[in-house]
Amino acid sequence: MTELTEEQVRSELELVLERRSADTRLTTMGAGSDDLEDGRQYLAGTVDGGWHVPTWPHEHGGRGASPSQNALIGRLLREFIVPDLYPFAIGLGMVGPALLAHGTQKQQDDWLRPIASGSSIWCQMFSEPEAGSDLANVALKADRDGDEWVLSGQKTWTSRAMWADWAICLARTDPGQPKHKGLTMFALPIDTPGVDVRPLTQMNRDAHFSEVFVENARALDAWRIGDIGEGWRVAMTVLAHERAGGGSRGGGDGNARGIRVPGWISDLRDLGVAEDRLWQNEVVKIYSHDGVSRWTSQRAADEARASGAPGPAGSGAKLRSVKSYKDRAYLSNRSAGCYGMLSDGHGYIETMTAPSMSIRGGTDEIQRNILGERVLGLPGEPRLDRDVPWNESRRGLL
Amino acid sequence: MTELAEVDPLVTETADRLFTQVCDHEAVQTAEAVGTAPEIWSAFAETGFPWISIDETCGGSGGTLLDALEVLRLVGYHAAPIPAAETGILGGWLLADAGHEIPEGPVTVLPNGATDVKGSLSGQEVTLTGTCIRVPWARMAERIAVLLEIDGQNMVASVDPNDCVIHTMTNMAGEPRDTVCFDNVKAPASSASEANPETFRFRGALSRSALMAGAIEKMSQLTVTYTNDRVQFGRPVARFQAVQQHLVWGAQEAALARMAAETAAREANRGLASFEIAAAKLITNQAAARATKACHQAHGAMGMTQEYPLHHYSRRLWAWRKEYGGDAEWSRWLGKAAVAQGAEGLYPLITGGSSVLS
Numbered sequence: 001m002t003e004l005t006e007e008q009v010r011s012e013l014e015l016v017l018e019r020r021s022a023d024t025r026l027t028t029m030g031a032g033s034d035d036l037e038d039g040r041q042y043l044a045g046t047v048d049g050g051w052h053v054p055t056w057p058h059e060h061g062g063r064g065a066s067p068s069q070n071a072l073i074g075r076l077l078r079e080f081i082v083p084d085l086y087p088f089a090i091g092l093g094m095v096g097p098a099l100l101a102h103g104t105q106k107q108q109d110d111w112l113r114p115i116a117s118g119s120s121i122w123c124q125m126f127s128e129p130e131a132g133s134d135l136a137n138v139a140l141k142a143d144r145d146g147d148e149w150v151l152s153g154q155k156t157w158t159s160r161a162m163w164a165d166w167a168i169c170l171a172r173t174d175p176g177q178p179k180h181k182g183l184t185m186f187a188l189p190i191d192t193p194g195v196d197v198r199p200l201t202q203m204n205r206d207a208h209f210s211e212v213f214v215e216n217a218r219a220l221d222a223w224r225i226g227d228i229g230e231g232w233r234v235a236m237t238v239l240a241h242e243r244a245g246g247g248s249r250g251g252g253d254g255n256a257r258g259i260r261v262p263g264w265i266s267d268l269r270d271l272g273v274a275e276d277r278l279w280q281n282e283v284v285k286i287y288s289h290d291g292v293s294r295w296t297s298q299r300a301a302d303e304a305r306a307s308g309a310p311g312p313a314g315s316g317a318k319l320r321s322v323k324s325y326k327d328r329a330y331l332s333n334r335s336a337g338c339y340g341m342l343s344d345g346h347g348y349i350e351t352m353t354a355p356s357m358s359i360r361g362g363t364d365e366i367q368r369n370i371l372g373e374r375v376l377g378l379p380g381e382p383r384l385d386r387d388v389p390w391n392e393s394r395r396g397l398l
Numbered sequence: 399m400t401e402l403a404e405v406d407p408l409v410t411e412t413a414d415r416l417f418t419q420v421c422d423h424e425a426v427q428t429a430e431a432v433g434t435a436p437e438i439w440s441a442f443a444e445t446g447f448p449w450i451s452i453d454e455t456c457g458g459s460g461g462t463l464l465d466a467l468e469v470l471r472l473v474g475y476h477a478a479p480i481p482a483a484e485t486g487i488l489g490g491w492l493l494a495d496a497g498h499e500i501p502e503g504p505v506t507v508l509p510n511g512a513t514d515v516k517g518s519l520s521g522q523e524v525t526l527t528g529t530c531i532r533v534p535w536a537r538m539a540e541r542i543a544v545l546l547e548i549d550g551q552n553m554v555a556s557v558d559p560n561d562c563v564i565h566t567m568t569n570m571a572g573e574p575r576d577t578v579c580f581d582n583v584k585a586p587a588s589s590a591s592e593a594n595p596e597t598f599r600f601r602g603a604l605s606r607s608a609l610m611a612g613a614i615e616k617m618s619q620l621t622v623t624y625t626n627d628r629v630q631f632g633r634p635v636a637r638f639q640a641v642q643q644h645l646v647w648g649a650q651e652a653a654l655a656r657m658a659a660e661t662a663a664r665e666a667n668r669g670l671a672s673f674e675i676a677a678a679k680l681i682t683n684q685a686a687a688r689a690t691k692a693c694h695q696a697h698g699a700m701g702m703t704q705e706y707p708l709h710h711y712s713r714r715l716w717a718w719r720k721e722y723g724g725d726a727e728w729s730r731w732l733g734k735a736a737v738a739q740g741a742e743g744l745y746p747l748i749t750g751g752s753s754v755l756s
Contacts, residue, residue, distance in 0.1 A: 132698055134630035157699050202702050203709035278726070330687075333716075334724065338509070338532065341720040342575060343568045351716060352570065355694035356702045363698060365640040385632040393632060 004069055009076050016045040017080035036121075036163060038083035043118030051077065053092060053116050055306075056100065060108060061116025067306035074298065086208075087163050091115035091122035095168055098238045101309070102185075102226040111166070111187070123164035123190070125155040125212055126235065132157075133366055135170075135239075136179045136232060139394075140214060142171035142186065149173075149186065149224070151194075151217045157360070161197045161210040164190045169214075170235050173228055175391040182390055183231030187223040194218070204352035242361050243314030244297075244304035262287070264328055271346065273335045286327045293320035312374040315367040322357045322364065329354040403667050405468045406461070413447060413469050417476035423707040429479035430572035434538045439480045439504065448485040449500060457500035458490060467608040467663040471656075474612030474718075477710040479573060481506055481535035483605035491601065492543040495593040496554035498586070503540030506533055506559075508578070509602065509721060511595045512546035515580055517555065517587070519548045524555045524587035526580040532721075536564050536576035545590065545598055552594045555587040571713035602722030603679040604666055610682040610718050611652075611659035614689045617711040618648035621693040624700070635696075647692035651685040658682060665752060673735060673752040680728040686715035 046052045047061045054070045056062025065073065085092065096115050099108055114120035131137040140153025151171055161167070167188050174182035190197065194217035199207040226234040261269075265283055273279045300317035304310030332347035333340045340346055358364045372378040385393040420441045429435035442448060451466035452458025466487050473482045481489075481504045489505030508515065508530045515528035526544065536542065542557040561584070565577040622645055625636035635641045662678035665671035690712040694701050701708040723731075735755060739747045747754050 127699075130629070132630060133635075134632075137630070201704040203704060203713065204702075276726075334720075337724060338720045341569045341717040342532065343570055343572070345570070348570060352713070355691070355712070356699070358695060359698050359702065364695065365638075368640070381631070381638075383631065 004072065006072065006076065009073055010079070012049060013051065013076060013080055016049065016051070017042070017077075017082075020079055020081050036087050039085050039088050040118040042083050042085070043088060043116065047113070047117040050116075053096060056096065056112065056116065060100075060112035067302050070306075071298065071302050074301075087121055087160055088115075088118055090124050090160060091120065091166075094124065094238045094241045095122045095166075097241045097304075098168070098234055099225065101237050102230075102234050106222070107187070107225065120165045121160060121163045122166045122168065123158055123160045124238065125158050125161075125167045125169040125188070125214075126238075127157040128154060129156055133363055135235065136183070137390075138170050138172055138183060140169070140171050141175070142173050142184060142219070144173070144221075145218075147221050149219045149221065151186070151188070151214050151219055153214055155212040155214070156200070156210075158197070158210045158212045159208055159360075161190065161212055162199060162208070166190060167195075167212075168225065168238070169219075170231050172390065173231075175394075176389050177229065178387050179385060179390040179393065180232045181229055183235070184228050185225040185231040185234040186219045187225060188217065188219050192217045192219070202356070204349060204356075206353070237309065239362065240310035240314055241304060243318045243367070244300045244310040262290070264332060267346070268332065268335050271335050279331075279335065282331055286324065286331060289320070289327065290324045293317070293324040296320050312370050315362075315370040316375075318361065319364060319367050319371075325350075325357050326354045403462055403464050403664065406465050409447075409450070409461070409465045409468055410472070412445065413472045414475075416441060416445060416447075417472055417478050421476040421478045423710070426477050426479055426707070426710050427704070430568075433566060433568075433574060434535070435479045436538075438478060439538070442478070442480055442482065443502075448482060448504075449490055451487055452490045452494050452500060456494035456497075458494060462667055463487065464663050464667040467604065467659070467666075470605055470608035471612040471659065474609035474714070475616045477613065477616075477707075477714060480504075481539065483602075483609065484534050484539075487605055488598070488601055489541070489543040492545055492554045492590070492593050492598070493541065493556055496588045496590045498541075498543075498554065498556040498588065501540040504535060504538055505541045505543055506536050506539040507543050507545070507598075508533060511598060512544055515544065515546065517544075517546045517548055517553070519553070519587065522586055522588065523584055524548070524553065526555065526557065526583045526585065529577065529579045531567070531577045532569070532575045533578045534576075535574045536562075536578050537566055537574055542578065544585070545593055545595065547595070548587075552590040553587045554590050554593060555585040557583060557585040561585070569717040571710070571717045573714070573717065575717075599722060600666075600672055600675045603728070604662055604671075604675045606718045606722050607655075607659040607662055607675070607678040607682045610686055610715055611655040613711045613715050613718075614648075614655045614682070614685055615652040617689060617693045617708065617715075618645075618652040620708055620711070621645060621648050621696050625696050628698075628700075641696055644692040644696035648689050648696070651689035651692070655682045655685040655689075658685075670752045670756055673732075673747065673755055676723075676728045676731050676735070679723050680725060680732065683719045683725050683728070686719050690715055 043052060050058060050061060050063030053062045054065035054073045058064050092115060096112055099112060126135060128138055142149040142151045167190050169186045169188050171184055171186055172182050173184040194215045196213040198211045200209050200211055201207045297317040300313040303313055329347055329350035333351040336346035369381060373380050420438050446459040447469050449459040450461040450469060451463045454460045470483055484506045485504045489507045490500055493500055509532050514530045515526050517524045517526045536559055539559050542559055544555040544557055546553055563579040567576050569575040625641055626634050628635050658678040658681040662671055662674040665674040694712060697708055700706050736744055736747060
């Protein structure tokens with residue numbers, strides 16, 4: 001493929017997208033509207049050019065782009081209006097790359113293009129009441145029955161389940177193996193009989209997370225992703241892509257061409273606090289950290305796409321971008337003074353959402369463990385149940 | 399030195415028992431959905447607690463300001479969704495100070511004082527015009543105590559909320575913070591004796607410090623309990639050092655906030671306490687920020703849900719932190735007070751507090 005120039009990419013993107021202006025504001029992940037249409041139109045409009053997932057093969061909705069082309073496209077995309085793709089993010093950023101790494105040809109043919117074009121939404125049935133940070137403790141079981149599997153158990157914190165057409169579901173297929181070994185990954189249509197989605201309301205009033213109850217739901221063996229007992233490996237690919245910020249393209253406002261002042265800062269200016277030197281100091285600190293955070297995320301995402309197997313850089317990127325989000329939210333809310341205490345106050349939804357940022361997608365503590373162990377080579381956390389058969393450790397041996 | 403007053407242990411015990419009975423997670427959740435909590439208010443009012451520290455001759459329950467603040471600490475500790483501070487040490491105090499009758503029901507106040515409301519006096523009656531936002535529980539108040547300055551004189555008007563237009567609004571915690579419109583509202587008014595915008599502002603800050611100290615303590619306790627129950631990786635998460643660090647943050651912020659709030663309460667009970675109150679509000683504000691971060695993080699996803707009670711405390715703390723002075727306002731006040739003492743006066747100010755300022 002010949003090298004693309006900035007001008008070529010820009011002129012092609014101009015055919016399908018609108019340019020971003022200084023007034024464009026981003027919505028908060030998961031706490032935005034329930035409107036799926038903007039995202040659908042954007043993805044449907046960009047899929048033929050392969051602009052949103054450039055590194056995917058052309059036949060699956062990408063354009064087979066090299067890492068450097070991908071980085072260029074990503075940068076230029078930020079000059080255009082990219083809607084809140086929150087509903088589509090699991091498919092685009094996590095399931096897609098995992099299918100490219102572990103899926104069969106038929107699975108890729110069937111599922112990837114609908115993800116890229118926005119026609120199918122995926123969710124991720126991983127966490128359970130007893131398997132949060134300790135994800136490998138998953139108890140939802142899958143028993144083989146001929147060409148099918150029978151799934152029973154409970155998932156929780158399943159974001160986007162109410163919009164989803166498909167889920168990827170981590171299940172225990174061999175309870176006699178140690179906890180990381182007896183797991184297998186499945187794809188499952190969310191309307192499969194026996195699957196019941198019940199929304200959980202968060203303190204920011206968002207109800208986009210759900211509990212999912214599964215009772216004797218039948219999955220075809222053809223929907224199994226990866227080998228039996230290899231579920232943990234597939235899950236790690238998915239989570240590494242989550243940390244690396246896959247699917248979050250369009251994030252980080254205000255760095256479009258010609259826009260120097262990000263929206264959150266001009267909003268602060270409108271609140272009349274810009275004269276205050278202490279505030280200026282805080283603003284500049286966050287602005288600088290934001291820049292570093294964006295580049296770190298970009299680097300982690302590019303590395304992930306380039307190698308197809310994201311490394312621990314994603315953990316660093318997630319820690320940074322979470323800190324950025326929280327600092328911005330708290331400063332914005334504080335800047336509104338006593339009016340910030342009202343439920344329609346400046347920065348309300350961001351403040352209510354902020355604590356969850358360092359929890360969802362792997363807590364700060366888990367990310368730091370990953371960095372400590374995999375980057376610095378520090379001694380690992382004690383893992384008492386690592387080599388014990390899962391069904392024995394469950395009986396409280398430890 | 400005069401003997402330091404102590405909190406009446408019967409007040410602590412009775413208030414704690416009352417709120418434990420009527421103010422569980424579901425009751426607080428329901429109050430937020432409905433907008434008021436008449437049952438909790440009735441149970442509270444029946445004990446006479448709302449009017450502690452207001453003289454019996456004015457229709458109050460007697461008792462000390464220290465006891466009243468202890469009740470507020472427990473209101474915070476139980477996230478009781480009632481206008482306790484407004485009815486007692488803020489609104490009740492204003493009404494009694496100007497010789498108005500104390501009503502049987504809840505009272506509220508205008509948190510900005512009357513900066514957004516103009517009044518004109520004619521004999522014993524004032525006519526009020528203006529709009530005030532963030533008025534706590536105006537929707538259920540029997541009286542609004544309005545402190546205003548007319549011709550250099552501090553006056554308190556006792557307004558019937560039925561004469562006003564009230565738009566319901568809430569704070570981050572879902573507590574009523576209504577918008578009240580005065581359109582030529584007439585109300586009886588009389589001169590204040592010790593109430594003025596400054597003393598009112600300090601009382602407001604004092605009330606919020608007590609509420610916040612209680613809420614931080616409860617949050618810290620919830621977090622210790624939850625992390626001891628929650629098992630991951632084969633053991634309670636409280637056994638992990640990374641989690642223990644959060645627990646320590648929560649506990650030390652709770653201790654710090656309570657110490658600051660109680661010191662301010664004790665000094666206010668004796669008399670002048672501006673330095674201690676300013677310090678207490680700043681300390682509880684900052685403690686709230688650190689404690690909510692630590693406690694939420696230690697709870698993980700469960701702490702973000704409506705079904706688990708942590709949010710009753712964290713959201714209240716975020717809102718109260720901004721009432722009667724945020725961090726910047728009290729930092730400036732304390733900074734100015736310290737600078738005014740000069741280098742040699744700094745240490746005496748820290749050790750002597752408000753007595754040095756007089």
